[in-house]
Amino acid sequence: MTASTLRHDWTLDEIESLFALPFNDLLFRAQSIHREHFDPNEVQVSTLLSIKTGACAEDCGYCSQSAKHDTGLERERLLPVDEVVAAAKAARDKGSTRFCMGAAWRNPTDKNLDKVIEMISAVRDLGMETCVTLGMLTADQAGRLRDAGLDYYNHNIDTSPEFYGNVITTRTFQDRLDTLDYVRAAGINVCSGGILGMGEAGTDRARMLQELANLPQHPESVPINMLVQVEGTPLYGSDALDPLDFVRCIAVARILMPQSHVRLSAGRTDMSDETQALCFLAGANSVFYGERLLTTDNPGADHDQALFERLGIRMQEAELDADRQACCGSGH
Numbered sequence: 001m002t003a004s005t006l007r008h009d010w011t012l013d014e015i016e017s018l019f020a021l022p023f024n025d026l027l028f029r030a031q032s033i034h035r036e037h038f039d040p041n042e043v044q045v046s047t048l049l050s051i052k053t054g055a056c057a058e059d060c061g062y063c064s065q066s067a068k069h070d071t072g073l074e075r076e077r078l079l080p081v082d083e084v085v086a087a088a089k090a091a092r093d094k095g096s097t098r099f100c101m102g103a104a105w106r107n108p109t110d111k112n113l114d115k116v117i118e119m120i121s122a123v124r125d126l127g128m129e130t131c132v133t134l135g136m137l138t139a140d141q142a143g144r145l146r147d148a149g150l151d152y153y154n155h156n157i158d159t160s161p162e163f164y165g166n167v168i169t170t171r172t173f174q175d176r177l178d179t180l181d182y183v184r185a186a187g188i189n190v191c192s193g194g195i196l197g198m199g200e201a202g203t204d205r206a207r208m209l210q211e212l213a214n215l216p217q218h219p220e221s222v223p224i225n226m227l228v229q230v231e232g233t234p235l236y237g238s239d240a241l242d243p244l245d246f247v248r249c250i251a252v253a254r255i256l257m258p259q260s261h262v263r264l265s266a267g268r269t270d271m272s273d274e275t276q277a278l279c280f281l282a283g284a285n286s287v288f289y290g291e292r293l294l295t296t297d298n299p300g301a302d303h304d305q306a307l308f309e310r311l312g313i314r315m316q317e318a319e320l321d322a323d324r325q326a327c328c329g330s331g332h
């Protein structure tokens with residue numbers, strides 16, 4: 001299948017029919033498509049760092065960092081560049097190839113962006129791929145990030161347009177799409193996905209994937225998060241999702257967006273190794289790696305290395321362009 005045959009016209013009925021397939025049929029189909037486009041035994045690994053923590057003006061119902069929820073999280077100002085570089089080096093030394101820096105902002109100011117651009121340059125110089133997630137951007141800010149050499153911008157649509165207002169009231173679904181447009185137009189790789197287990201219906205999961213798959217270009221990276229329940233957030237106490245429904249969602253994402261990296265993202269500490277193995281079989285080929293996500297725990301690198309070994313999975317090398325290969329090598 002070439003890029004030109006990728007579909008962007010999936011109907012809700014088609015997607016719901018995929019979800020309704022017997023589990024084995026769905027996984028077989030997803031794994032077959034996965035193998036057409038990727039090495040089935042290779043997983044991309046990214047490491048997260050919260051570069052500005054807490055006191056966020058948005059009210060996202062799942063998030064530990066909203067100023068509107070009392071989660072006991074200690075707020076931190078923007079980290080100094082040398083601390084960010086030290087964390088990136090440590091991640092690189094453990095085999096991570098992409099460093100994702102997250103800030104609890106509704107949107108960055110231009111001054112904020114100057115500092116983040118310094119961080120991007122310094123992390124690039126380590127031979128790592130760079131990703132940032134800073135909230136809403138203007139078209140001009142997206143251009144500045146592109147000029148700084150940023151590889152990926154993460155901005156999740158989080159859920160279906162219909163369920164969105166149940167989770168977030170301080171911005172609209174359309175605001176998210178607008179930022180994704182600016183990022184795409186600037187020529188930065190798009191990382192966009194969502195969260196499962198927030199009390200959404202099956203149709204909302206299908207609608208969320210439909211929105212992602214029917215973007216003019218599929219996001220290069222699609223993080224599928226299982227809600228990490230944080231005490232003090234409105235979504236704390238939501239009914240847990242059946243792990244097999246999570247696996248189904250990964251499989252459908254793989255079928256709809258065959259060339260994208262589908263990331264088994266937050267929530268892995270609450271998943272068995274066997275559930276994670278099923279996610280890889282369903283076509284997940286990326287994870288967050290390292291003991292911390294942004295403010296919550298992730299399985300440690302040792303645990304993941306042992307799991308990869310049990311499954312015969314290799315960690316993917318960084319995909320740097322020729323100039324950066326010459327200057328920085330593979331980063332190891």
Ligand code: SAM
Pocket residue numbers: 062063064102103104105106133134135136154155156158193194195225226227228229230266294
């Ligand atoms: N403030 C920026 C924004 O919202 O785009 C960037 C950081 S924000 C923490 C990045 C993404 O992490 C959110 O869009 C959401 O999908 C995911 N996320 C945040 N808290 C989560 C949680 N408790 N469980 C699962 N995913 C979560």
Ligand code: DTB
Pocket residue numbers: 048064102133154156193194223224225228265266293294295296297
């Ligand atoms: C994404 O989809 N998940 C990551 C990343 N993109 C920025 C964040 C997960 C955050 C989980 C909760 C926390 O650690 O605060």
Ligand code: SF4
Pocket residue numbers: 056057058059060063064065066103104105106135
């Ligand atoms: Fe702020 Fe992002 Fe958390 Fe929403 S998800 S409260 S925008 S840090």
